[in-house]
Amino acid sequence: MSGRxxxxxxxxxAVAPVRHPDAPAPGELLGAHYEHCFGCGEGQPHGLxxxxxxxxxxxxxxxxxxxxxxxxxxxxxxxxxxxxxxxxTLGSLNWLLRVIAVTGRLETDFVRPVxxxxxxxxxxxxxxxxxxxxxxxxxxxxxxxxxPVAVRAEAxxxxxxxxxxxxxxxxxxxxxAMSDPDQVRRARAFEVNP
Numbered sequence: 567m568s569g570r571x572x573x574x575x576x577x578x579x580a581v582a583p584v585r586h587p588d589a590p591a592p593g594e595l596l597g598a599h600y601e602h603c604f605g606c607g608e609g610q611p612h613g614l615x616x617x618x619x620x621x622x623x624x625x626x627x628x629x630x631x632x633x634x635x636x637x638x639x640x641x642x643x644x645x646x647x648x649x650x651x652x653x654x655t656l657g658s659l660n661w662l663l664r665v666i667a668v669t670g671r672l673e674t675d676f677v678r679p680v681x682x683x684x685x686x687x688x689x690x691x692x693x694x695x696x697x698x699x700x701x702x703x704x705x706x707x708x709x710x711x712x713x714p715v716a717v718r719a720e721a722x723x724x725x726x727x728x729x730x731x732x733x734x735x736x737x738x739x740x741x742x743a744m745s746d747p748d749q750v751r752r753a754r755a756f757e758v759n760p
Contacts, residue, residue: 573671573722574671574673574701574720574721574722576693576694576696576699576701577696579696580694580695580696580699580701581694581695581696582694582695583623583624583663583692583693583694583695583700584624584663584695585623585624585662585663586662586663586664588664589620589661589662589663589664590620590661590662591620592620592621592622593619593620594619594620595617595618595619596617596618596619596620596626596658596661599657599658599661603654604650605650605651605653605654605657606618606654606658612633612635612636614630614636614647614650614651614654615630615631616628616629616630616651616654616655616688617629617630618654618655618658620661620662621689621691623691624659624662624663624691624692625659625662625689625690625691625692626655626658626659626662626689626690626691627687627688627689627690627711628651628654628655628658628687628688628689628690629685629686629687629688630651630685630686631683631684631685631686632647632680632681632682632683632684632685632686633682633683634682636682637682639679641681641682642679642680642681642682643679643680643681643682643684643686645674645676648674648676648680648686648706648716648717649672649674649717649719651686651688651706651717652672652674652688652690652704652706652717652719652721653669653672653719653721655688655689655690655704655706656669656672656690656702656703656704656719656721656723657669657723658690659690659691659692659700659702659723660700660723662692663692663695663700665700665725666725666726667700667723667724667725667726668723668724668726669721669722669723670699670721670722670723670724671721671722672719672720672721673719673720673721674717674718674719675717675718675719676716676717677715677716677717677718678708678714678715678716679716680706680708680716680717684708684709685708685709685710686706686707686708686716686717687706687707687708687709687710687711687713688704688705688706688707689704689705689707689711690702690703690704690705691703691704698724698725698726699722699723699724699725700722700723700724700725701720701721701722702720702721702722702723703718703719703720703721704718704719704721705717705718705719706718
């Protein structure tokens with residue numbers, strides 16, 4: 567990353583992240599945290615449909631295929647879509663910590679263009695925790711885990727209570743998510759992004 571931002575540098579008293587004992591097992595598909603999420607939800611016809619898997623420690627891997635609806639320049643992924651994929655992958659890390667957190671800051675470097683119909687493979691990890699702040703980083707590679715690097719990101723997530731969503735979300739979506747009888751889906755609906 568060029569010109570490292572001090573807001574993304576963990577303080578001296580930060581601690582190593584600890585995977586929650588009830589976190590999904592390594593290799594387990596995490597599934598959509600919310601059906602209508604643009605990043606991972608199946609209910610979004612032009613969404614990324616990103617699929618994330620739990621990794622070892624506090625790591626996840628994810629992938630999505632760049633579709634024609636995701637283009638910016640002709641035949642190439644829109645940079646905002648790539649940033650969305652990074653944000654979604656980084657946000658999935660919070661499920662391994664079993665905390666509700668929102669994106670506070672996301673810094674992205676675009677290294678090379680990503681063509682339409684390309685599979686972007688992403689890897690992310692939490693690097694440190696300081697109070698409510700969760701520091702993480704991710705890299706996206708074209709075609710697979712050993713492919714050329716296309717994008718990188720560093721992020722700061724901030725742990726929040728579910729009231730953050732209740733107080734700020736649209737009431738009809740909040741009611742629908744809160745009334746889901748599946749306790750895990752109900753909890754996951756509120757796990758990432760402001």
